[in-house]
Amino acid sequence: MDGPLHERVAADLRRRIRSGDLPVGAAVPSESQLCEQWGASRGPIRQALATLRSEGLIGGGRGKPPVVRTRTMPQPFETFLSFSRWAEQMGHQPGQRTLEISRRPASAEAADALAVDEGEPVVQLLRLRLLDGVPTMIERTTFVWDAGRWLFDFDCDSGSVLAYLTGRGVDLSRARHMIDAIVADETDAELLTVSPGAALLRERRRTSSADGRPVEYSDDRYRPDLVSFTIDNSQQARPALLRSPLGELP
C-alpha cells in the first residue's frame, strides 16, 4: 500500500486488529515501539493512533496505554458505493465469490424497485463479499434485463460489476440507499458464518440512470461486528460525501 506514512501505520494496525493479532482488550503497541518498528518520528505515529481512536477501534489512554475496543471497520459514506474501493482504501484485500447468476421472473419487490411488471425477466446475482478472505457481506442484486444481460459474458469474480457495466454504456448515475437491520436467515448465517438469528446490517439500494430509469436493485447484508456505516456532518459545512462518485468506480 502506498500513501503517507501515517496512513500506512493506521492500515497496518487495522489489519492486525482485524486478524486477531491484536484482539479486543489488548494493549496497542506504545508510541516508542511503533516509532522503532516503522523507523518513524512521533508525528505520524500519533496521527495514525488518533485516526484509529476517531474510528472507535482503539480507546483508553490519557495516561494509560490505549487498548483495542472493537474489530468493526467503519465504512464512510464517501466510499459507500464500492465495496472493493472501500476495502482497498482501508488497506484490506477485497474479494468476492459469485454463488449464482440467473435470469428469472421479477419478484413483487424487485418489480416495484425496478418499475417493471411482476414476472418480467430480470437478472439476479448472488455474491458473497470478503475482506481479507473473511465473509463480510452478502449481495443480492437484481438488474433490469437490458443491463443485466451483459453479466452473462462477464466473470463476476474478477472485479467490480458496476465498473464493467459502466464500461458497456450502462448509466448508473443515481442511487437511493435504505438502511435497516434484519435477522440472519439460514442462508445468511451459513454464508456469513454467524448464528441464525444474528442481527445483520442491511443496505437496500436502487440505482437509476440520470433520467430516473431504475437499473439495479440490491439487498446487501453486512456482519455488523465487521462493518458499520459512518457519516460526519457539521453545522458549518455540508458533509464531504461522495468524493468517489459512481462513475469513477474502480
Next chain:
Amino acid sequence: MDGPLHERVAADLRRRIRSGDLPVGAAVPSESQLCEQWGASRGPIRQALATLRSEGLIGGGRGKPPVVRTRTMPQPFETFLSFSRWAEQMGHQPGQRTLEISRRPASAEAADALAVDEGEPVVQLLRLRLLDGVPTMIERTTFVWDAGRWLFDFDCDSGSVLAYLTGRGVDLSRARHMIDAIVADETDAELLTVSPGAALLRERRRTSSADGRPVEYSDDRYRPDLVSFTIDNSQQARPALLRSPLGELP
C-alpha cells in the same frame, strides 16, 4: 398539518398505513376515490402516490391498483439530527418518555467517546421516543458534565434536549454517526415491545463543539420495522444532506 395538498395527502396515507387502517397487502384507495375524498384534481393525488411509491411504502400498480408494501417509515439523513422534526415533517406526532436522568461515573465506552477519564462524572439520559404513541426508538445519551448538568433543570419530556442545550450556550456543531445492527436485549425488547432477539437498527452518535471537544455520545436503537434510514446520492451532484443543521433544531 399545513403545506401543499400533495404533502397532506401523502402524510394522511402514511398515517393510515402506520396505524394499520391500511395494512400491508391492502389496496390503496384509487385515484378517483382520493380525488373525491380531498376534493382535489388528479395532479396532487398522483404526486402523493408517487412519493409513497418512491419511499417504498406502496408498490404494484402499472395496470393493477397499488398495494401497501410495508409500514416502515424512511428517515432521510436531512432530518437525521432531530427525531421530533423528522416525525413532524412526516405528519406524525413525536413523543418522548424520560425513564432516567442521572449523574454517574463515565463507563469505558463513554469515556472514550467523550475524551474524559473513565469514572469522571457524566450525565446519562434514557428516553423512549414515540411516533403517534408507538414506542419506536430508545435513546441512551451521555453528556459531559458541563453540558449535561443543565438537564437537571429541564423537563426532558417537554421537547428537544438539543435545542434546550443550544439555548443554554452549549456548542453542538459537529456530529459523527456510526450505524450498525444489534440484537434487542431484555430492556430494549420490553421498552420497544418486540421479542428479545429481534434485530434493531442502531445509530451511535458523537456530537462535538466547533473546535472538536466532545459534548454528547448517544446510542439510539430503532425498531427497523418502523424506521429505516435513507440517503440519496448521484454522480452529478452532492447529496442534499443536512438541510436542517443542528443549530436550527426546533
